[in-house]
Amino acid sequence: MSTLYPLKLKPIFKQKIWGGNKMASLLKQHYAPLNNCGELWLISGLEEQASVVTNGFLQGNTLPELLETYMTDLVGEKVYEKFGNEFPLLFKLINAEDFLSVQVHPNDALAMERHDSLGKTELWYVLDADSEAILISGFEPKTDSDAYLKHLKKNTLAEILHYDSVKAGDAFYVPAGLVHAVGPGILLAEIQQSSDITYRIYDWNRLDVAGLPRQLHTDLALDAINFGEPSHKSHPHPAGKGLPALVHDSEYFTVNLFELNKKLTLDYCEIDSFVAFVCTEGSFELNTDTTSDIVNAGEAILLPADTTEIELVPKPACKILETYIK
Secondary structure, three states, X not given: OOOOOOXXXXXXEEOOOOEOOHHHHOOOOOOOOOOOOOEEEEEOOOHHHOOEEOOOOOOXXXXXXXXXXXXXXXXXXXXXXXXXXXXXXXXXXXXXXXXXXXXXXXXXXXXXXXXXXXXXXXXXXXXXXXXXXXXXXXXXXXXXXXXHHHHHHHOOHHHHEEEEEOOOOOEEEEOOXXXXXXXXXXXXXXXXXXXXXXXXXXXOOOEOOOXXXXXXXXXXXXXXXXXXXXXXXXXXXOOXXXXXXXXXXXXXXXXXXXXXXXXXXXXXXXXXXXEEEEEEEXXXXXXXXXXXXXXXXXXXXXXXOOOOEEEEEEEEEEEEEEEEOO
16 A cells, blocks of 8 residues: 555635635635635545545545545544544634624534534634624623523524634634634634534524525524533744644644744654644645645645654745644
8 A cells, every 4th residue: 555645635615605705815715606715625524525635646535535545544543543434623714704603513422412423613713804803702601591592582692692802813712512603804714523513593684595594403502502611712822933832732633833934844753643734824835755745825734644754844934723633
């Protein structure tokens, strides 16, 4: 079996009722004939919308196909032992011109019981935000299920939501159970468990393209909501000299931010996991002993778990989100 190498993957563009056009204006992504791009899926192992390799001898293969063939060499022994032939994370870019629906995701236990699926815990890293941009991250303090149901019935849910100001470089941890919504004028990277389960609880009285209200999932959502979950906001700053800033560390994923203006060599011998790089600004060249790839802002590259030493060369400067599972 031939040796694995860093994998570039074909982007999956999705038009959304709330989608914007910053993918084109800021990241130079081309998604015609779509009118907007609300979501760009960078790395996906979901069978129905799986990423396809675009470089090297594995070009044309999907990520699930590679996982079935290469198993631990692709994702690492501990990751494969836990998740088997299911790639555990999904990497996206999101751009909103209007509020997304107010929504919540189930945790692992509830998602497995109801959908035979992983839950959906997420991390957002903001690439760009309009002046005075806001998003929703949880409820106002002391909101309980009774208050929630009262406001839901009165169509006044917006009054008890917690609104956070947003600027480039902010990070938001969105655990399963936290009610949330991305707001207008925001472009962000989303790293999440590999699940597409969303319970929509409020949609701003919006109509879809057919002139009908979009489906709500208020009954399913009630058991999924954690009313005591607070907002989780941070603004990580790299320490310089090639040292990363920790964005988030949990059982679901570890995410670091690199801000580079000179070459950096990294050794992954001690990490028993795949590593995903998402370029959020600028571009870089990723070199191994046998390969070389350019990764631009708005693109990702996946390092198999059997990768040892790599070299990152900024062109001439870049910001990179690095993700793996401990």
